Amino acid sequence: MKIGELAKQTGLAASAIRFYESKGLLKVGSRQSNGYREYPEDAVTILRVITDAQHAGFSLEEISQLLPDDASSWKHDELIAALRKKIADIEALEERLARSKAELKSLVHLIDSKPAGVDCKENAERVMASMAARKR
Incomplete structure (x- = not known):
């Protein structure tokens, strides 16, 4: 999907999507011959995870350390530890x-x-x- 459709589905500005891409949080599936970015279908889910994590208080650096290259490679123990640490930070x-x-x-x-x-x-x-x- 193109960035306009991704922006519509997520409610994010195209500039925010490009920003997350520049930080390595969002992968571009491919580029068309005219230079347009083509995002994979799971980009909507990834962007929602990123924005939800930010709302929960995670920095972009923390998110980048936890976000896997694909959904099948989540590091369960590291994710649980990071979530527990964030809960402790919020309680403090x-x-x-x-x-x-x-x-x-x-x-x-x-x-x-x-x-x-x-x-x-x-x-x-x-x-x-x-x-x-x-x-x-």
Whole structure:
């Protein structure tokens, strides 16, 4: 199939398809005499795997290491290990984000609980002093 049909079936721009090809992630079946690329039927599936993997947080380099030359040569153990590692990375990120969220909520509460009669400058000093005390 030509790049226009591949773009239509995947929802990707032709430039994105050529980019994945330039990175070695997508193979061109052949070139016609007029120079047009002819992609194999499994190119749709390969592009979906690439975009799904990117959405899951895999870099193009990680994808290129895991993506086989053809579907019959998947390296099961390496694939499972990479998926488990990505899950662990996501869980660690979730923990960091939860800590950051809690710290920000605490800061909002601290700023928002400005005592009556305290102006903005004094409140800022109060907040900064409280933050400095927490870091000790």
